[in-house]
Amino acid sequence: MYGSTNLSEEDAKRMNSTVEDPEKLEAFESRIARGEKIEPQDWMPIEYRKQLIRMIEQHAHSEIVGALPEGTWITRAPNFRRKLALIAKVQDEIGHGQLLYSAAETLGKTREEMLNDLLNGKSKYSNVFNYPAKTWADIAVIGFLVDGAAIVNQVINSKGSYGPYCRALERICYEESFHLKQGHDNVVYLATGTKHQRAILQDAINRWYVPLLHFFGPPDKLSAHSEKLMKWKVKLASNDDMRNQFLDQYVPKIWELDITFPDPNLKKNNDGIWEFSDPDWNEFKRVINGAGPCNAERIAVRKFAEEAGRWVRAALMNPTEKYVAPLA
């Protein structure tokens, strides 16, 4: 659902100081400048590999952790149509995790190493999945708005420079087009339904508003930058631009249902830029660092799944076979 291109201060510093073979670097950079993709067997700068692994891995974790809040409602979906759509949708998130882990594997980190790093906290996932899905309306809002936000991010990232990641994202965007539609359908049913249905929808929108603004990362003026990530087409758009694009696409679709966002300052200016009250970025940091309402539960559930499945994987292992990194 989300591959964060946001750098830590420390990473940004190192990125801007690591020295590479100038000739190879030149060939690599001009390939990217020509609009060609980088494939796994190509030479690439250490930092390029490292940042891509970090980003794709984080994106993959976001998919499989993102399956959890929605998964809580699979057994409670209220009719056949919703039940089938929700199972298929959550299944897709797992499938997208599978595709993304595979893309990251081509860079030389195994799926097991990545999953271990998720569980031991070395590697992050999107903050938005550390919030609970309290009612059925949360499923509608996640399906429509969280997936909407993710698609903004993914469509942009699919224009990046690393071949396997682009291929995975193209497939993901194609598969996810139904997520948005079913999410919107669900939102519309609630908004045009009973008093109770409208009330739970409004409540869910109120709770998801800030996490959605947080989704694209801190404002540009507060983020660490690296020109290189832009030049290498690892990062393709600024946080503020993506956030603005999201608001532009989705806010009107909620307003037309006579549902509000909990922000009196939310409005579109004449220049096309959306204005909103600055969300609490300290909360964003607190949640990233583990203090969100569901961080502990998400990791505990993933840990449970890993451990409960360990005997299965051990039994499937064939010790005579040697692992090699996938090709593409």
Add this chain to the structure above:
Amino acid sequence: METLDPRIKRLSLETSTEVEKTNSHLITYEVFHQEKRGKHVTHVGIVHASNPEMALVMAKEVFGRRGKTTNLWVVKTSDVYTFSSEDEEMFETTPEKTFRDPAYYKVRDRIEKFQNKNKV
């Protein structure tokens, strides 16, 4: 631990701190997909599996759960041979060999010239 997930409530959530040994993982199979009879079989990605039979069973849902499929192939990743990326230059001049290109053969001009000459 408190959880909102009824599925998880039914399971016991006690976990140890043990992590997977990093050298214990299944091998990968490259997956090829044929959308329709008569179409090429194209590479679509990989699955983790312990034998070809399992790889096919897994590939069906990873790559065949959308749209049309007539068949899937799986090949152990280590059984695929490829050129190295430095060898890409061996292919560089191929597009220049225009004598393989149908557009290279422009007979119409010559025919018209011939016909005009005969008219005179």
Add this chain to the structure above:
Amino acid sequence: MSNALKDLLFKMADDALIIGHRNSEWTGIGPMLEEDLAFSSMAQDKIGHAQALYKILNDVLGEADADTLAFKREEKNFKCCQLVEQPIGEYDFSIVRQFLFDHAELIRYDMLTQSSFQPLAQLAKKVKGEIKYHVMHADTFVKLLGNGTEESKARLQTSLNYAWHLALGIFEKSEFENDLISENIFAGEEELKKRWLQKIIPIIEAASLKIPATDESKIVYGGRKGFHSEYLKPLLDEMCEVVRSDEATAEW
């Protein structure tokens, strides 16, 4: 004849709905990502089969629509066998249950392709391919895990022993058995059970597992007549939680 047909359709639909519901619980927490996807797809298939069967009940036999039958029916009116009601447990139980259930399902649908009741014969022809995959999936894993480690072998054997008498409950006969047979609607549970045993025994052996001894007195019957295990009621309460949270006319 419509009561006999209804009984057959309800038990098949309820089996499919409940096992589909159970298998959907694996979505996101399975032993490996690929297997999550497989279990989830099979859950969708099963729930789809239930929906199609309820639709026949609605279209042809005058019952309520599929959503009402699934989400607004009392526990005692469900006709599923108790095998499908059991919680997912650990993966060994889920895969063994799938193996035992889906072999019966594949043979049942295969028999039904010959049914004199056309809507069912057509449905059977349509979904047979899906169930064929479910069986292929189960056979693959049962064989791999049965021949895997000491632990996996022991776990599968324990689950097989536990599930055996529950699985034999699939073939609980209804009061309409003879009608269904004489009208060429369905060749009957006895025939199904016979073919099922022929099919699964070689696979259990290929998985290096022992075939549990059958004790007729331990076979878990009752489900087909509305007597259920302690697990069905909570399952239905959970499934219907959202529907029950609002007025009956609410559309979701």
